[in-house]
Amino acid sequence: MSNIENLVAEWLPLPDLAEALDISIKKVHSLIDERAIICVRVGARNIRSVPADFVLDGQLVDSLKGTISVLKDSGYEDEELLVWLFTADDSLPGTPMEALRAGRKTEIRRRAQSLSW
Template identity: 50%
Template sequence: MTQIDRDTDALVGEWLTLRQAAAALNVSPNRVKQMIREHKLLGATRAGEVSVPAAFVVDGTTPKGLQGTLTLLADSGLTEEEALRWMFTADDSLPGTPIEAIRSNRGTEVRRRAQALLL
């Protein structure tokens, strides 16, 4: 898990601790750690504790398209912190941030942009 800087922390905004994320997803904290390893979630160390962005949990699950996007970002060579910044930075062509687009069921557009990072 990466220790993130203040700018990225502020960009993400709301976070869930490992235990909070596990409760919201109705899984164990160990399962959340596994989801982070499998690129189903992104995690970061904040104040000595592993946390995930609250925006990655919707109605007890992860948004459709999140895992594919996170995998593409990892395959592009982005670090966890770079991927977090990318997911939460506004993109005028979407419009909004990639995570907002994914949560609005526009994941295909986001994955196209993530795939362009591979080229």
């Protein structure tokens, strides 16, 4: 887990995510259940949190849910998925998450789909 904690610069505990998105905590739990977002336990207090980069301009990054689905279909577990999203790739440049935030969904989905082969 510490690898993920080091890769992600900022984490939002679930109540903070609800506030950032202006939704109820119940809706946050629904997003987790729907696999629209991935949460993991981080920090010394082991609090369920999501990467702050999942939020852009007060909303979830638009292409996140579909990208998570592609990675899950490729057999990635939650922690592996987060490592993939937040690990720098010289061919991008940057991380896949940075590319998603910049609107480069097609390129990232193509790369994610190729992981299952």
